[in-house]
Amino acid sequence: MTRPNYDAVIIGAGHNGLICAAYLAKAGHKVLVLERRHLLGGAAVSEEVFPGFTFSVLSYVVSLLRPSIIRDLDLPAHGLELIPLETSFVPHVDGPGLCRWSDDAMSREEISRFSARDADTYPEFALTMTRAARFARSIIDSNAPNPASLDPRELLGLLRLGRSIQAEGAEFVDLQTKLLTMSAVDYLERWFESDALIAPMSVSGIIGTFLGVRSPSTAYVLLHHYMGEIDGAFRSWGFSKGGTGGVSLACASAAESYGAEIRIEAPVEKVLLENGRAQGVVLENGDEIAAKIVISNCDPRRTFLSLVGEDELDSDFVGQIRRYKYRGSSGKVNLAVDRLPVFPGRQGSAHLRGDIAIAPSVDYLERAYDEAKYGEFSKRPYINVVIPSVLDPSVAPPGQHVVSCFVQYAPYHLEAGADTWPLRREEFGDTVVETLAEYCPGFEDSILHRQVITPWDMEQEYGLTEGNIFQGELSLEQLLFQRPTAGWSRYATPIKDLWMCGSGTHPGGGIMGASGQLAAKSILDSGDL
């Protein structure tokens, strides 16, 4: 083979791949990013699906994008503009519902309509969670500790981690244990009594998982809501101007400004291997591209079982990769509407400047999960609605709006088989519209266009295995030093010169970008480039 043209070739132009590319290019390396689709962004993508209406097709809010990435890559200069979410509204069928505002006093007033005690507890809860989140933040911003290593540096790191937790006192140790292992509802019930408040708060624990709000281990993600605030950037929860694809485009622009090259419609067929080392990639059209190292932004199953091939790997490792769980549980319905939805009991549009959750009670949410467990989509699902056009008129024609609905549960594995999803797609879309119409009478009449994305579609079109939006379940046994498998959580793989940088690596999930950033750091530290 001829001398490699590139230092690194990255498979997949999702936000992590682009961020990784930008960091490597910034360090002076020659980088090529290959994207299968005609658009950049992977799951963080904006598309004008219907004329004049730009949808954030999959991922729809920017959560926890690491502030260090925004700074290091100077993303605002590349067009990144984040618009903070201002409200969190839960409509009820029989009343004005509950709206939480960025103004604490207003939130407390709303909560006190359900429980005065809960309104009093609300700020105290935020304080405790913020303290706990400080610790969690340090975990997503650094490599996962490795308890199996005998390297003294690792052991010292573990010891330090242990001491830092211990130093906080027994109460703190207990709090962390509870957050890691309890269900979101059980944890919230330690604080609050009102079902109307507990239900919408608990849902952050189940987004993208195949778990219910009463399932143990769902409490931890509650912390994510408090992490944004200590990042010093309230804007870590928000819309990206022009849709979520704006994040990817800014990352791409940054990468290109450092000299990285990005090619679209360049699907990769295989990773080129020679003597067990990655040498480059072969495209589906047969072109070979040589590179010193190959970095995969795809999920672990695609990376190892499709792009590498199990013959090249030892059977133990293949077993671990097969065992890694995806089980997508959500779908997406994007609507173009000719007017804003009207919720009885609420005037104006102030309550629409954030997210709207169909989460009226804990029982409602749990029943939605129970249906999905046995292989059916929820007849009355949890829906997280956002209307980005309220804050960003650029995504819809004047006076018209974009309504984005994240829907759970839509299990990839339907009882009748995942491949029956195409037959159920419209029925699924109808379920979502009917559900919304219960809270917003006449809503169905405002719909101009509808795009329904089932977990099957996510797999077929966006390469998300089993429709999992996080490239693998964010369950405790698939996090930290075990993401994607024990011993391979530091972005390197058993194949020399093949690296990973996607959400299927630590810390994974959401538009944090931490996986891409940490992968780039590991690669630069390894000296392989």
Next chain:
Amino acid sequence: MSSRYDAIVIGGGPNGLTTATLLAKAGRRVVVLERRDQLGGVASSDEFHPGYRSAGLLHDTSSLRRWVVDKLELKKFGLEFHRHSTPVLIPQKEGPGYLHFREPDKAKHEISVRSKSDARNYKDFRRFIRRVSPTMRRVFDEFPPDLAGNELRDLWQLGRKAASLRLLGKKDMMEVLRVAPMSVADWVEEWFDSEILRAAIAAPAVTHGYTGPWSPGTSFNLLLSETQAQPSVKGGPAALVRALASAATAAGVEIRTGSRVVRLNILDSAVSGVTLENGETLEASTVAASCHPQHLFLQLIPANLLSLDFEKEISCYRSRGTAAKVNLALSEYPTFNGRPDAEPMMIRTGTSINDLERAFDAVKYRDFSNEPMLEIYVPTLEDSSLAPPGHHVFSVLVHWVPYDLEGGWTDDAKVRLLETVLDNVSVYSSGLRNALVGVEVQTPVDLETEYGLTGGHLYQGEHAIDQMLSRPTHHCNRYSTPFAGLFLCGSGSHPGGGLTCAPGALAIEAITDRNGATAAESSR
């Protein structure tokens, strides 16, 4: 009227009797106070129908710790064990059901009929359990470490626990860490193909939390129960209570039944004794409470003596009872489908993981399923004195049954529960109703009222990971309490519930110092 003792033990169940006996053996004058008219607590055998005695609320003695048996010398007092684990029949509507043996060589035949690879994997599964057992026992069967202690001794203890994990070898250690937070459904699915085998193995992991097999963290409970399980006590819970009572009496423990404690007497943050329902006061500078921790702190101690923080934590301790107890008096053994010649002693319904999960689902909505999971023990097969000759007793634990049933536990609701149980057993054992002589139904609310089990929880609090690592709360996870001389020694303390006697035995280390003196004695 007042009597003075060195130590008072509240509750005459297995843990209370264990603590009392160990204290008496160390030379203390000890009294055990039991609210009911007979000893045994959740292991107590009662006459529930004229001529028929129950087995005890909890009827599985396979987790009784052998080291406690040795410490109490229970074999001297007649305690005997079966040579092998008792097999469990998982009956089917049609077909012979599956007889689950713990020992892989015995299990081989029943499993290979269904899947040859499962039979091989079961052997490997048991090997894995055997390899990790010593470590699990070390972590959960020793005095709990102080997670936040800064003394050298605490660090040493923590270090030892961590080191014992590492002793497993890298592969097993990583596997334990990987598996513990998983759902037991996912874990057994990795090992086995046969649904009925999966259900048979998973069931014990989910019955005492607020969990079904798909709930994360239930593999942790399976690890705990499997690494502790041994052949059970000959004669069941009744035999265990007899031996414990004899050992206590021989050690000089005074036993008072029908003596319900209504108040703890506390002076300057130190316990000084207890007051009984009849007004009698007993004095002692040491009180060990084997009752439910919420009953102790929220019922027996005046509220103004607890710090706000302590009160909040103990109130938040999760103890949602999800099991009911039904005892059936039967004129004969009603045989099970496809097993006409067998009289299995343990039977459990639920032929798939989803059967169990569905049985759990209902409880979240304050109801019980039409097809609950039933754990049936037939004590009369090993102790014929519990019923007239040839007659039998079915001791049935019904999972999952809510404490907070929608509409409340009215008489009608109890009848509905009984009928559900009878219908479900009849599916597998058609002769049941013909053999029926008498019944007893105890809902979680009855269990609370009769036994002082807050929330009706048979393990005195859910077996959830956080409540196992720090039981019942981080304020009192090492048996001692904010009150000098007051200690926990029941299932609501480390290492949790079941007929283990472990909390009762471990609590002794907190109650007495290395020389065997109680704190009050040392300060004297």
